[in-house]
Amino acid sequence: MTLDIKAIIVRSRIAVIGLASILALAGCATPPPASDEEAMAAFKEANDPLEPLNRYLFEVNRGLDNLVLRPIAEVYRGALPDHARNSVRSLINNMETPNIFLHDILQGEIERASDSFGRLVTNTALGPLGLNDVAAGDNPKMPEAGIPFHNEDLGQTLAVWGMGSGPYLMLPVLGPSNVRDALGSAVNFYINPINYAVRQDNRFWFSATRQVVRTIDSRSRNIESFDEIERGAIDFYATVRSLYRQYRASEIANGRGPANPLPEMSEELEEDNEAERVSSVTK
Amino acid sequence: MNVHRRELIRRIGLIVGTLLLAAFLFPAIADAKSKGRPLEPGEATALIKTLGDAAVAMLSDKKLGQVEKIRRFRHLLNESFALKGIARFALGRYWRRADSLQRRRYLKLFEDYIVNSYAARFGNYAGEQFIVSSERIDERGGAVVTTRIQRPGGDPVKVLWHLRERQGAVRIVDVMVEGISMSLTQRSDFAASVRTAGGNLDAFLDTLEAKVRNIKPSG
Numbered sequence: 001m002t003l004d005i006k007a008i009i010v011r012s013r014i015a016v017i018g019l020a021s022i023l024a025l026a027g028c029a030t031p032p033p034a035s036d037e038e039a040m041a042a043f044k045e046a047n048d049p050l051e052p053l054n055r056y057l058f059e060v061n062r063g064l065d066n067l068v069l070r071p072i073a074e075v076y077r078g079a080l081p082d083h084a085r086n087s088v089r090s091l092i093n094n095m096e097t098p099n100i101f102l103h104d105i106l107q108g109e110i111e112r113a114s115d116s117f118g119r120l121v122t123n124t125a126l127g128p129l130g131l132n133d134v135a136a137g138d139n140p141k142m143p144e145a146g147i148p149f150h151n152e153d154l155g156q157t158l159a160v161w162g163m164g165s166g167p168y169l170m171l172p173v174l175g176p177s178n179v180r181d182a183l184g185s186a187v188n189f190y191i192n193p194i195n196y197a198v199r200q201d202n203r204f205w206f207s208a209t210r211q212v213v214r215t216i217d218s219r220s221r222n223i224e225s226f227d228e229i230e231r232g233a234i235d236f237y238a239t240v241r242s243l244y245r246q247y248r249a250s251e252i253a254n255g256r257g258p259a260n261p262l263p264e265m266s267e268e269l270e271e272d273n274e275a276e277r278v279s280s281v282t283k
Numbered sequence: 284m285n286v287h288r289r290e291l292i293r294r295i296g297l298i299v300g301t302l303l304l305a306a307f308l309f310p311a312i313a314d315a316k317s318k319g320r321p322l323e324p325g326e327a328t329a330l331i332k333t334l335g336d337a338a339v340a341m342l343s344d345k346k347l348g349q350v351e352k353i354r355r356f357r358h359l360l361n362e363s364f365a366l367k368g369i370a371r372f373a374l375g376r377y378w379r380r381a382d383s384l385q386r387r388r389y390l391k392l393f394e395d396y397i398v399n400s401y402a403a404r405f406g407n408y409a410g411e412q413f414i415v416s417s418e419r420i421d422e423r424g425g426a427v428v429t430t431r432i433q434r435p436g437g438d439p440v441k442v443l444w445h446l447r448e449r450q451g452a453v454r455i456v457d458v459m460v461e462g463i464s465m466s467l468t469q470r471s472d473f474a475a476s477v478r479t480a481g482g483n484l485d486a487f488l489d490t491l492e493a494k495v496r497n498i499k500p501s502g
Contacts, residue, residue, distance in 0.1 A: 046475075243463060243468060
């Protein structure tokens with residue numbers, strides 16, 4: 001029950017990967033024959049024409065995770081007490097908040113924009129400097145009292161503006177993405193206000209450092225849940241692909257409405273009149 | 284030749300006619316089937332509360348052995364979840380192709396798969412609290428119950444429970460953890476696995492069986 005999927009997905013905000021070079025490298029998945037409509041529908045639903053290449057990169061990323069990211073995340077978790085790690089996360093989140101505010105506005109989300117603005121002011125002034133998320137309240141007895149962190153980025157704004165996700169992509173090192181989100185991350189480097197807080201020649205490293213810290217911090221919070229998902233999955237690649245999609249859909253929907261409704265044609269749920277019990281165990 | 288052709292046309296006409304009739308009738312049938320009794324306010328919440336209390340009681344009881352915990356968990360799972368429906372949904376289009384022997388094998392494996400996945404985590408229970416926050420009746424008469432699982436020292440996890448009434452019983456059809464549907468994720472996993480097995484359902488079931496054995500917690 002402790003699946004915190006949020007940060008399992010190592011997201012990218014500094015995609016500097018040339019999309020074109022990936023596409024050029026790509027081997028393509030073979031679509032099923034057009035006569036098999038169900039198979040064709042499933043192929044389109046997966047929306048993963050680069051699957052063979054993506055699967056290969058997924059394995060490379062898993063290797064890197066095992067060799068580098070996970071050990072660092074374990075040391076980080078072991079060395080720092082919880083409140084210190086929370087400070088690291090608050091600081092990184094606070095630096096990201098001007099960008100989030102901007103995207104709240106671009107998406108026409110006035111209430112969420114005012115939340116972001118309030119969080120920025122409160123945490124910068126009283127945090128202090130964003131070192132504590134005082135705006136969120138962090139009171140387990142009254143979790144609804146504060147204003148919790150929410151994330152926005154260019155990928156989400158483009159989605160709200162009506163841009164489709166494009167095919168699924170597995171970016172080397174950076175992890176799961178899609179054409180829209182990868183493009184969004186790359187371009188957002190130039191939009192993010194905090195990047196203009198440092199001199200131009202330091203900008204790339206400033207952004208990259210924030211991303212690395214964020215990645216280590218979120219990995220450290222998901223070591224066990226990630227293991228559980230990996231152990232339970234039959235096709236781990238397909239599971240992560242589905243998790244990434246649903247996670248982004250839910251972020252884009254800002255938690256409103258059914259971001260991922262069960263397909264209503266799910267006649268499987270209705271098929272027969274037998275009792276729902278599978279096993280014969282009784283109390 | 285001509286006779287054959289006429290025969291063929293007649294048959295095609297018959298098939299097309301039947302299909303049209305079916306297309307006309309079927310939505311009505313499907314509609315009648317998919318409409319359960321709309322849930323009363325509070326009904327779903329009560330069920331989720333009972334389930335949460337039972338689960339916490341089971342998990343925090345240090346005197347219970349693993350075998351007894353698994354037995355209780357299996358019971359809760361069958362009582363509270365539309366397990367068969369979820370299993371069918373997870374297998375998707377391959378369910379319709381499966382023969383009755385494969386279906387029976389799959390349903391049994393699916394239950395064991397869920398039980399073993401969660402049984403391995405029983406030991407991780409560290410005093411998490413289960414708090415029901417709100418309930419919403421959706422336009423189809425089903426209910427969505429919002430809960431929060433508060434981990435000591437950790438971030439709270441928001442979990443949504445989707446319930447429906449079918450054949451006289453209110454049951455959970457999906458669980459959404461931080462916006463991610465467990466049923467849908469399972470469906471993606473299984474769909475890819477069957478495809479990897481070349482669409483061979485028996486080969487997939489063998490893989491599933493091996494997985495069930497693999498994730499079985501020791502003791």
